[in-house]
Amino acid sequence: MLVFWKKKLVFLSVPKTGTTAIEAALAPVADMVISNPPELKHAPVYRYNRFFRPMFERACNVDDMELMAVMREPISWLASWYRYRQRDAMRGHRNATHHVSFEEFVIEYMKGDKKAAFANVGSQAKFLEPRPNGVKVTHLFPYEDQPRLIRFLEERLDQPINLAEHNRSPQMDLELSLDTQRKLRRKFSADFDLHESLL
Secondary structure (H helix, E strand, O other), X not given: OEEEOOOOEEEOOOOOOOHHHHHHHHXXXXXXXXXXXXXXXXXXXXXXXXXXXXXXXXXXXOOOOEEEEEEOOHHHHHHHHHHHOOOHHHOOOOOOOOOOOHHHHHHHHOOHHHOOHHHOOOOHHHHOOOOOOOOOEEEEXXXXXXXXXXXXXXXXXXOOOOOOOOOOOOOOOOOOOHHHHHHHHHHOHHHHHHHHHHO
16 A cells, blocks of 8 residues: 555555556655555555545544555456466465465366365455445546546656566466356446446
8 A cells, every 4th residue: 555645646556456566666765555464455444444545634633535456357356366476486385376276276166165265365345345334435546548648647756657567477378268257247246336336
């Protein structure tokens, strides 16, 4: 998470959406950089609303911070998680995916509360879900349109931005059957609908 105080902007870091590169580029000009622990670095809207918003409002008398975030096409997002957990450093870890195919990973992901640890990666729609008190992401960008995202940041922060690759997952060809795709789209329609609304 990055906070740009004078610009009234908070950048929420949705995992596996290229945010590490953005944070590396913008950390030097941010007023607050939350890089650890992961639960705060990747604080979703509900956690921002519960912890950070009250701090800004009560301690700093500011209630007009805007939230921004990036969202990735859901199947591509899951593929990135799968590849990330295929890294050599993950061998022997309970979250590793070396022992399953991408198809098996996605099927496990759809099991709800009964899913295995390696497929427990959350939901982008849940991460971005508006709160009953009106707190929501004001500026949401599709991962697939980087120029639009960078243009917004450059205009809002009034400076050029150059992104370098960071935290890139191993490349591999991944396939998902049409039947599994259909089930995924049905079970996680909120994610697909939200992403499609951005394009």
